[in-house]
Amino acid sequence: MSFLRLKTTECKVGVVGLYNSGKTVLLSSLINHLQDHDPDRFPLGSKDTRVRKFCVLPPDPGWAAFNYTGHRDALVNAGKWPSKTTDRSQFACRFERSDWTFSDTLLKLYDLPGERxxxxxxxxxxxxxxxxxxxxxxxxxxxxxxxxxxxxxxxxxxxxxxxxxxxxxxxxxxxxxxxxxxxxxxxxxxxxxxxxxxxxxxxxxxxxxxxxxxxxxxxxxxxxxxxxxxxxxxxxxxxxxxxxxxxxxxxxxVVAFRSCTALVVLVDVTMLLAGGVGMYDDTRQIVRDLFDVLSPGENAVFGPVLRGLSKVLLPHQWRPGWITRVAFAAPKMDLVHPADRDRMLMLLRRMAERYAADRDGLKYDFFNLSSVVSTRAMPLEAGGRVLVGTPLRGADGRKIAPGAEQRFTVSELPDDWPMAWAPGAYSFPEVYPRMPARKDYPPDQVNVDRLATFVIE
Ligand SMILES: Nc1nc2c(ncn2[C@@H]2O[C@H](COP(=O)(O)OP(=O)(O)OP(=O)(O)O)[C@@H](O)[C@H]2O)c(=O)[nH]1
Ligand SMILES: [Mg+2]
Incomplete structure (x- = not known):
């Protein structure tokens, strides 16, 4: 900490979502962008904010370290997505941001296997x-x-x-x-x-x-x-x-996430559409259970003013933690045609808003995002909704080795959740990641910067 930075603001951000919803990829992209920060590619707060003196810290006792290096290596050197998460983990880091004059940031990020x-x-x-x-x-x-x-x-x-x-x-x-x-x-x-x-x-x-x-x-x-x-x-x-x-x-x-200051709830709209109405109903049920358990919202005992003070004035281990911000995020936006990306946000909002709106003192927002942009889109006139990327699966649904980029068609998103739809009625084929080979060059992302600005406060 530099001479003038007398305080440390601690942000604990938990990412939750079903298995395969993109939690680990989101965290890997976010860490990469903070570590090798470029304000033009990742505006944090304002476009002039600079992240300085980023350093990785060991995780808290009892937590496994989030395997950032391994995940990034898989993405860059093996051209593969990170492997499935099998245990809960934490990534801790400290950095200064140029728009926070008197405080540096201690950021802790939490990942878990979606099954749990x-x-x-x-x-x-x-x-x-x-x-x-x-x-x-x-x-x-x-x-x-x-x-x-x-x-x-x-x-x-x-x-x-x-x-x-x-x-x-x-x-x-x-x-x-x-x-x-x-x-x-x-x-x-x-x-x-x-x-x-x-x-x-x-x-x-x-x-x-x-x-x-x-x-x-x-x-x-x-x-x-x-x-x-x-x-x-x-x-x-x-x-x-x-x-x-x-x-x-x-x-x-699950309960360990209660002490976070912010929660990112990933709702994979592409998976819910592809999985059918049952998948949608169950995900809503799971989000409702999670909200009951984690009870985000302002703590009645401390209130917003004391919370603000305790966050910077109390020793870390004394600071009361509770979730005051929830970011709902629809990941994998690059698997949807740009013509439908506003609809993706609308579907997310329609599904999740009421759970957050029922909570007093909770700040919440909605984001559609791509953690690692891995497709590009053809103009709409070219015949349906066509994307270009490297397919991850063959026609029989089995994983295939990465080959040349191909054009493929994705479904149009509905204006609102249909009354009923069958599994397979919508399709958004998976692709291999597109990562810059240069080690210090983070992936192209969309709205991960906005999400970070919202949860790191
Ligand atoms: N195209 C694209 N695909 C993504 C993106 N993020 C995640 N994916 C896909 O989603 C899969 C799952 O991502 P993960 O981050 O491992 O999912 P998770 O939520 O951590 O899953 P668990 O560890 O099983 O709980 C990846 O293997 C990719 O196929 C993205 O930004 N763009
Ligand atoms: Mg994971």
């Missing part, structure tokens, strides 16, 4: 309350009822054993995955505690090889009222395993 946010509904609920929540969803929603029939049938059968219940619950979770429904909880079924992700397979194979809990010995599933009898082996063991799971898996990942 489906467990947000467990926080603050005991096993009974969670069972009721899950069963109500399975029984009352047609899409869920269809996928979870094996389990709903098993809980009605007299004398069903723990093994029957677990097996049919896992078959049901596998059906949910195969029907593009992201509310898969316990999320370890999709991504286990060692970071190993479920591979596409039949429900039977998935049920036989994955766990509904932390590991083979600690599995549980929801139980209906007539099986929830304290003192029985079934109820007591499931309730115990559930509590341990919440403590060991859910709280460290």
């Amino acid at each position: 946010i489906a467990d947000a509904g467990m926080v603050g609920r005991d096993f009974t309350a969670w069972s009721e929540k899950v069963l109500a969803l399975f029984v009352n929603d047609t899409g869920y009822r269809t996928c979870t029939t094996p389990f709903l049938d098993a809980i009605k059968r007299p004398g069903a054993t723990a093994a029957d219940l677990l097996h049919t619950y896992k078959l049901s979770l596998a059906n949910l995955i195969l029907n593009f429904k992201p509310l898969v909880s316990p999320s370890t079924f999709l991504l286990d505690v060692h970071g190993s992700a479920a591979r596409p397979d039949t429900p039977e194979v998935l049920a036989a090889t994955r766990f509904s809990g932390a590991d083979a010995e600690n599995q549980f599933c929801p139980l209906p009222a007539d099986l929830r009898m304290p003192g029985t082996e079934l109820f007591d063991s499931f309730a115990f395993r559930y509590d341990r799971y919440v403590e060991r898996v859910v709280e460290p990942t």
Whole structure:
């Protein structure tokens, strides 16, 4: 810290969103732009602001370091997107900005595997309350009822054993995955505690090889009222395993985000359109659960004035943290034709605004962004909505090696969310990243600078 900079402003920014929604790519692009700052390519606050003396700090105790170097290396040297996140991580850095005369910035960024946010509904609920929540969803929603029939049938059968219940619950979770429904909880079924992700397979194979809990010995599933009898082996063991799971898996990942000062909620509009109406409904449910758990908004005890003071005057570990800003962001804007990019923002707003608007004292905004611009667009007259990029998948949906750039067509975005749409009704093919090879030259981005200006305050 220089002589004049007497204070440090601490910003803790958590990024949440479903798996594959672009959290890690966004953080990698943001860090790259702060580290190798060019005010013309990344205006922070104003176009004259300069970032100086950027230095990386070790993460807080108990946090794994966000693998920025590895992610950037994958992008630049291997021409690949970063690999899937398997554990929560933190990136900490300190820098000065020329528009903040008396204060330097301590920025902490948080990443997590997207699968874990489906467990947000467990926080603050005991096993009974969670069972009721899950069963109500399975029984009352047609899409869920269809996928979870094996389990709903098993809980009605007299004398069903723990093994029957677990097996049919896992078959049901596998059906949910195969029907593009992201509310898969316990999320370890999709991504286990060692970071190993479920591979596409039949429900039977998935049920036989994955766990509904932390590991083979600690599995549980929801139980209906007539099986929830304290003192029985079934109820007591499931309730115990559930509590341990919440403590060991859910709280460290999801609840840790409560102490952030700002939250970025990524809603991948392209994935929701491609995934069908069920994916949309579930994502809304997950955002609602997350908001209940993280309760963003002004803290009633401290209020805005004291919060402002405590942020710079109290020692770091004493500073009360709570989320006062939420940025909703629709990533991968470069997979949508420029003619539709305003619609992308509108769809995001229509989906998410009410959750934020219901919170007192919360500042929120909406962004459509590209963390790493990887396509270019053909003019609209050229026949449909045509983009140019390097395709990541072949016609059969399998990953292919990077080849030459190609033209491909993307769907037109609707003006508003349709009443219903099937999986596959919209398509936005994935592409390989386009990164400048020069190490200190960050990727082309759109609106990541505006998002950063909003959350780093
Ligand atoms: N074209 C384009 N694709 C992107 C962009 N950002 C992310 N993607 C695509 O989205 C995929 C997932 O991005 P990640 O950042 O790894 O997603 P995540 O949210 O961290 O996913 P988890 O680690 O599974 O929770 C990438 O592999 C890319 O295919 C972008 O700015 N442009
Ligand atoms: Mg990730």
